[in-house]
Amino acid sequence: MAIDIQKIRSDFPILERKIYNKPLVYFDNAATTQKPQCVVNTIVNNYYNCNANIHRGVHFLSQQSTEAHENARKTVQNFIGAKNSNEIIFTRGTTEAINLVAHSFGISQCNDGDEIIVTQMEHHSNIVPWQLLQQIKDIKLRVIPFDEKGVLQIDQLEKLINKKTKLIAVTHVSNALGTVNPIEKIIKIAHSQDIPVLVDGAQSAPHTPINVQDLDVDFYAFSGHKVYGPTGIGVLYGKEKWLEKIPPYQGGGEMIQNVSFEKTTFNELPFKFEAGTPDYIGSTALAAALNYVSEIGMQNIADYEHELLRYATDKLTQIDGLRIIGESPQKSGLISFLVGQIHPYDMGTILDKLGIAVRTGHHCAEPVMKAFNIDGTIRASFAIYNTKEEIDILASGIERAAKMFRK
Amino acid sequence: MTIDEKQEEIISEFEFLEDWLDKYQQIIDKGISNKGVEEKYKTDEHLIEGCQSKVWVYAEYKDGKVYYQGESNTDIAGGIVSMLVEILSGHTPDEILDAELYFIDRIGLKEHLSPTRSNGMLSMVKQMRMYAVAFKTKYEE
Numbered sequence: 001m002a003i004d005i006q007k008i009r010s011d012f013p014i015l016e017r018k019i020y021n022k023p024l025v026y027f028d029n030a031a032t033t034q035k036p037q038c039v040v041n042t043i044v045n046n047y048y049n050c051n052a053n054i055h056r057g058v059h060f061l062s063q064q065s066t067e068a069h070e071n072a073r074k075t076v077q078n079f080i081g082a083k084n085s086n087e088i089i090f091t092r093g094t095t096e097a098i099n100l101v102a103h104s105f106g107i108s109q110c111n112d113g114d115e116i117i118v119t120q121m122e123h124h125s126n127i128v129p130w131q132l133l134q135q136i137k138d139i140k141l142r143v144i145p146f147d148e149k150g151v152l153q154i155d156q157l158e159k160l161i162n163k164k165t166k167l168i169a170v171t172h173v174s175n176a177l178g179t180v181n182p183i184e185k186i187i188k189i190a191h192s193q194d195i196p197v198l199v200d201g202a203q204s205a206p207h208t209p210i211n212v213q214d215l216d217v218d219f220y221a222f223s224g225h226k227v228y229g230p231t232g233i234g235v236l237y238g239k240e241k242w243l244e245k246i247p248p249y250q251g252g253g254e255m256i257q258n259v260s261f262e263k264t265t266f267n268e269l270p271f272k273f274e275a276g277t278p279d280y281i282g283s284t285a286l287a288a289a290l291n292y293v294s295e296i297g298m299q300n301i302a303d304y305e306h307e308l309l310r311y312a313t314d315k316l317t318q319i320d321g322l323r324i325i326g327e328s329p330q331k332s333g334l335i336s337f338l339v340g341q342i343h344p345y346d347m348g349t350i351l352d353k354l355g356i357a358v359r360t361g362h363h364c365a366e367p368v369m370k371a372f373n374i375d376g377t378i379r380a381s382f383a384i385y386n387t388k389e390e391i392d393i394l395a396s397g398i399e400r401a402a403k404m405f406r407k
Numbered sequence: 408m409t410i411d412e413k414q415e416e417i418i419s420e421f422e423f424l425e426d427w428l429d430k431y432q433q434i435i436d437k438g439i440s441n442k443g444v445e446e447k448y449k450t451d452e453h454l455i456e457g458c459q460s461k462v463w464v465y466a467e468y469k470d471g472k473v474y475y476q477g478e479s480n481t482d483i484a485g486g487i488v489s490m491l492v493e494i495l496s497g498h499t500p501d502e503i504l505d506a507e508l509y510f511i512d513r514i515g516l517k518e519h520l521s522p523t524r525s526n527g528m529l530s531m532v533k534q535m536r537m538y539a540v541a542f543k544t545k546y547e548e
Contacts, residue, residue, distance in 0.1 A: 020427055343481040345459040346435070353427040361459045375480075376459065404432050405482050406439045 003300050009385045011036040022355030025390045030175050030203060030334050030381035031359055032225045039229060042288040046281045054280045055254060069280040072287035076235055079290045080220065081211035084240060086269040090278050093234035094202040095125040097221035100236055100273065101198055102129035104246040105167060112138035114166045119144045119152055120371060121174040124364045126200045150177040150326035154185060161193055168197045172204035176365040177326025178334040187216055196242065202226055207305055207332050209298040212237050224282065229289035233282030243269050250275040301384050305333035308382045308391065315395045325377050334381035339398060342405045344376045350401035356394055410502060413494045414510035421514040430515060438485030443478035455530045460484040462531055466538035468546060472497055473539055487528050495535055500543035504536060
């Protein structure tokens with residue numbers, strides 16, 4: 001199915017903005033995506049017409065608000081193909097979701113001497129939570145390396161697995177390189193040794209169809225704001241058997257059954273993991289975003305963004321002195337690059353003055369930069385509303401900026 | 408030249424550059440031709456860690472005046488630090504501490520003074536003033 005990009009663009013009011021009198025070219029989608037009108041409308045409508053704290057309210061608005069929040073959970077369930085809606089935990093984002101697993105799984109399932117396997121291309125948010133766990137338990141982090149093209153050396157995985165391996169936590173798509181990791185394969189290998197797998201889906205959920213049951217993944221985390229939803233809401237999917245097994249992450253209202261000073265019993269799933277008033281406005285707006293992309297079709301989005309990636313790769317590699325960092329044959333719609341000796345910060349600053357929003361720096365993946373022996377990159381990341389014309393603007397912007405710096 | 412005379416000189420260089428890119432070209436050129444910091448002083452001790460660009464600032468006190476050196480691993484931050492060095496070098500700690508750096512606003516770089524900007528211009532200015540305070544305390548009081 002061909003998608004109508006102009007129609008899609010008209011759903012995003014911000015794309016009409018001018019930056020320094022130039023039309024905005026927004027290529028910082030891996031950091032956050034822009035929001036379609038329907039998402040903003042949901043937030044506004046909920047606050048205007050349907051705002052009340054959820055659960056246990058006897059009044060009409062509370063029940064309506066609860067229903068909207070729980071319907072949102074079902075929307076997420078359908079979006080990622082989960083078996084039950086109680087396997088969907090609302091969090092603040094991917095980071096909180098991983099912290100939840102690192103803490104709750106870590107303290108209950110790991111013993112001193114145990115090991116967690118991650119990859120060399122993790123975002124800091126899938127490294128630091130495990131290092132925090134190391135302050136509580138004497139666990140070791142083992143790292144699957146990647147090669148010079150940014151491809152995970154999957155043959156190393158079996159060598160890293162041993163009797164002490166308790167969990168494999170991998171990113172689906174590298175936010176710094178664009179590499180799509182073979183998580184199906186990783187999950188199969190892990191499960192053959194009865195090891196659960198957590199997938200960081202922050203960069204995959206917005207760009208490709210996900211079915212957690214087909215993947216047979218044990219935990220899957222993603223952020224609302226990267227999939228056209230609001231900030232401050234995200235999702236942790238966990239298989240029911242795991243979520244039942246691991247203890248709550250935070251304590252408070254909502255997550256309890258009975259509280260006394262002697263003993264507290266915890267609520268059932270998913271509420272056990274949702275202490276305090278949840279972001280019920282955020283959850284419904286996230287559902288609006290997921291409905292929006294589902295209507296376009298996740299496979300259509302994946303196909304279109306691939307076309308953009310191919311086009312951009314062709315176009316950018318023609319630029320004198322430009323080298324792409326991350327050349328995996330399996331790549332998502334983002335390009336990390338450097339031009340000659342120009343510092344990414346310098347290039348990003350000039351591109352900004354041309355109305356082009358890119359991200360520069362280490363992209364919260366310092367081990368990746370270290371592996372390539374660089375300080376950082378310039379990253380252009382694509383979304384469903386981007387066009388080939390915008391890629392042309394980026395390419396000529398890079399050429400123009402490159403002339404301004406010392407060679 | 409006084410600090411303000413030097414500021415006026417820099418403002419006049421930028422005055423006729425209407426296009427943003429021309430202004431940046433001017434800054435970049437200053438960064439490229441910047442004398443930099445003597446190698447022996449380019450240490451972590453003299454590093455102002457911004458988010459993305461590294462900037463080194465070093466200062467010496469001679470005959471009652473402060474002499475700065477500044478350098479960056481990026482051309483834009485390098486250009487900015489070289490202007491600050493040009494303006495503040497060769498003045499007494501009091502002159503430096505009393506100076507109002509209005510040229511930043513006048514050449515359209517005010518946005519760079521925000522603490523969240525990654526080139527750390529604010530940190531550069533702070534660090535340079537710190538040197539002035541330190542020399543004043545050490546040699547003049």
